[in-house]
Amino acid sequence: MEKIVHHLFKEDQKHLDQINESILFGASELARDHSIESIQIEDVVIRSQVSRSTIHKLFITVDGLYKRLAQRLTNEMAENCLHNLPEIPDIAIRVATKTKMALLIADKLPFLSRLALKEEWPSANPDHLIYRDIEKDIEEGIKLGCFSNMPSSIGANIIIGSLRGAFEEILQKKQPKEYSNQVVCQILISLGVSQETACQISETSAPAIPPLPAEGLVSKVVSLEGLETKADFTRG
C-alpha cells in the first residue's frame, strides 16, 4: 500500500482544494458500491489516499463529508438548471416547472439524487442556492397575490418537504407516470392556488431536461450513474 500522506502540512490552497475534490469524488465512488450509512472513515482513507486527520480536519465525520458532498452537488445542479431555464413570467407556472424538473432529475439520475438527499435540511446556511431560490419565488408569489398571504418560510417548507419526500419515494420504487403531476398539483394547492388552476398547470408544465454541466463534481458523479453516455440522460 502506498504511503498515506498527511496533507495538513501543505499550505498551498490549490493543493488543498485538489485534496478536497479528491475526497469528495472518492466518497461518491464509495457510495456507488455501498450504502452511505455503512461507510467508515477508514474506507474514505483508503479510497482517497489521505490521512484520517486530513478528513477529520476538513469534514469532522463521514456524515459531515456526505453533507458537504450533497451541498456541492445540489448547488452545482441548481446553478446549471436555473441557468438553462427559460424566463417564465407566471410565478405559479415557474414554481411548477422547477419542481417538476427536480422530480425528473430524481427519476433519471437516481445516484446523484440519493447523494443530494443527504443535504442538510432544514438549514440556516445561506449558501444553499435551492432554498434561497424557492423562498424568492414564494415571496414573489405572495406579493403578486398568486399565493396565500403567509410567511414565505411556510411556503418554502411545503415545497422542500414535498420534494424531499417525493425524492425518497421515487428512489425507493418506480412511481406511476402521473406521480410528479400529483406532487406539483398538491404543492400549488398548499400555496393557495385554486384546485382547478393547480391541476391545469401541473398537467401542462413540461420542463425540458437541462444539459448536464460539462465540468465540476456533478459531471464526475453522473459518470458513476451507470449511464452509457450522458446522452442517455438528455434523451430522457
Add this chain to the structure above:
Amino acid sequence: MHLNHRTRVAAQRREEMHLHLLVSGLLLASIKPIHEIEIEDVIKHAQVSRGSFYNYFQSLQALYDELARKLMQELFSEIEILAPRHSDTVERLASTIRLLIRLLVKYPVLGSFITKIQWPQKNQNWELFQAITRDISLGIDEGKFTNMPVSIGANIAIGSIIGGVHTMLLERFAEGFEDKIANQVLIGLGVTTQAACAYSQLQLPEYNGFPDTGILGKLADKSAHEAEFGGFQWKK
C-alpha cells in the same frame, strides 16, 4: 428470590445507562449539528468509558437511530393524550400538528433534535410520523382530503412541521405561527380555506408537562437541575 432481585437491579441499571447515553446524545445535538458529533463527545458528556458506550450501541449512528425512534414514540404518546383518536380526523390532524410544534418549540432541546435528524430515510418507521400518515390516509378514505397518494399528503405535513420548528427556533416567531402552518397544510390536503382556518384555530388543551419515565422523564428531571435544558417563552 435473591437472584431475582439482583437480575432486576442489573436490568434497571442497564436501562438507566441506556437512557443516560441517549440523553447525552440528545443534549449534544442541541448545541451542534449531529454530523459534527463524535463518539468521544458522547463519552465525555456522559462521563462513561468507550467500552461502556459500545456495550449499548454499536456506533453513534445506532445511538441516534434509537434516540429518534424512542423520542418519536414518547412524543406520540404525549400527543395522543392531548389529541384523542376518537375525535374528528381533520381536527385531530390539525391539533397534532399544532400541539407537536408547540411542544418542540417550547422545549428547544427536542425541537433542535427533530430538525437535525435525516428525513426522509428508507424504512423510517417513526411512530409519530406514522400516526400523521394514518390520519391523512383516513381523511382521504372519509372524503375529507383530496384523493391523492397518502405519501404526498404526509410529505406536505411532515415537511411543514420540521421546517416550521426550525424557523420558529431560529426566528422566534410569535405564538400562532404553528396555526398558520396547520392552516396551510390543511389547504394543501384539500380542506376549504374557510374550514382550514377554523380547524387551525380551535382551542387546544394545555400541556401539563413531561411524564416521569423515558427520555422525556429524564429531561424533566434534568431541567430541575441544569440550565442547559430550558424552554423559551413565547414572544408576546
